[in-house]
C-alpha cells in the first residue's frame with residue numbers, strides 16, 4: 324500500500340532522514356521503533372508532505388505522492404494521529420470529531436460517529452467536554468478517533484502511548500489491534516514502547532539516526548538478541564497486551 328524508497332528529508336540544512344526504504348503492506352500493522360531523535364516523527368510528517376522529501380519517493384497504492392500537498396495526501400486516505408495529542412483544545416470532543424470528518428461525505432457522519440464512540444466509549448461520556456480538559460489517555464483516544472473519522476485507508480499513529488499509565492496504554496494498544504483486525508485498517512505505528520510495538524506488528528523496523536538498521540517480522544525482532552539488548556532490556560513480560 325505504501326512504498327518508500329531512498330527517502331531523504333529534514334529541516335532546512337538539517338537532514339533527519341538519510342535514505343529510508345520501507346513498505347507498509349495492505350492490512351498490516353507496521354511498527355517503527357527507535358530512540359529519541361532517530362527520525363520517527365519526521366518520517367510520518369514527510370509521508371504527509373511536510374516537511375517535503377528532498378530525495379527519494381513515496382508511493383501510495385501505486386501513485387507517486389512525494390510532491391503532493393498535505394491536504395491532497397489526506398484526501399487520498401492517509402490520516403495522521405500526531406504525537407503530543409494535538410487535538411483542538413478549545414473545541415469539544417464532538418467538534419474535534421467533526422473536524423476529522425471535514426473532507427468526508429456528511430451523509431455517513433452519524434454512522435461513523437457512532438462507530439468511533441463505540442470503539443472509545445469514554446469519548447461518548449465526554450462528548451461535550453473541551454478537548455483540552457480531557458486526561459492524557461482520553462486526548463490520545465480523541466486523536467485516534469478524529470483520524471478515523473476521515474475514513475482513512477492508512478492510519479499513521481505517532482507515539483500513541485506517550486505519557487500514559489500502563490493500564491491505559493494496555494487498553495489503547497488493545498484498541499489499535501481491534502482497529503486493525505476488525506476494520507482491516509492498515510497502520511504505520513511509531514512507538515518508543517518497543518515491546519508493545521513489536522508484539523503488535525506484522526513487520527517492524529528499527530530506525531537509528533535517520534536510517535533503517537534492522538527490519539523483519541515483529542515476532543522475530545522481539546526475539547533478536549541485538550534488539551532485545553538495545554531496546555527491550557529490563558522490560559518485563561507482564562506488560563503484554565495481546566489476547
Ligand code: ATP
Pocket residue numbers: 334337339357358359360361362363364365366515
Ligand atoms: P522522539 O522519539 O524524541 O519524538 P523522533 O524519532 O520522532 O524522536 P524526530 O522528531 O523525527 O525524531 O527528529 C529527528 C531529528 O530532526 C532530530 O535530530 C531533531 O532534532 C530534528 N528535528 C525535528 N524537528 C525539527 C525542526 N522543526 N527543526 C529542526 N530540526 C528538527
